Amino acid sequence: MVVMKAAILYESLTGNTRTAGEMIAANLQQEGWGITGVCPVRKPEMAAIQDADVVIIGTWVHGLFVVGQAPWGLGAINGLPAMRGKLAATYCTFALNPAKTLDKLDKAVSFLGAEVVGGVALHRSRLPAHTEEFVxxxxxNVPVRA
Ligand SMILES: Cc1cc2nc3c(=O)[nH]c(=O)nc-3n(C[C@H](O)[C@H](O)[C@H](O)COP(=O)(O)O)c2cc1C
Incomplete structure (x- = not known):
């Protein structure tokens, strides 16, 4: 059996996005996936990224709640190592309305060379249910490698 391996990188101020990353890791492990690492975007574990088939990148929605929503930490995400040949999935945590945050995050991750297979916005007060949905x-959506 081929075991898919994921690395999870998160940008988090008050902990929700980190918690979501840890929940995603636990859920994926329950589904038989390997986790190569769970680390902050600003302290990426190179080996974890290298060893992963799928890189999961999460951040939080920053804005004025009804306008100006955007993924926080895009500069740090843009500075991640190139991910050509890898699949990626994205998530953002939010309080009210994520607007186009995921689109903007997906663009940045695509720019790193990864193929983004999808993303989900996770409400910060529903992380257990929404991380299950993400997984x-x-x-x-991930093609199982032969
Ligand atoms: C300065 C600031 C601006 C925010 N702006 C928005 C926003 O525009 N829309 C929204 O839905 N949530 C907004 N939030 C809520 C955060 O996205 C949410 O609490 C998120 O889960 C925080 O992630 P973290 O705990 O990983 O830092 C904002 C939070 C902060 C601190």
């Missing part, structure tokens, strides 16, 4: 969708 279910990820598994449904």
């Amino acid at each position: 279910a969708r990820l598994i449904a």
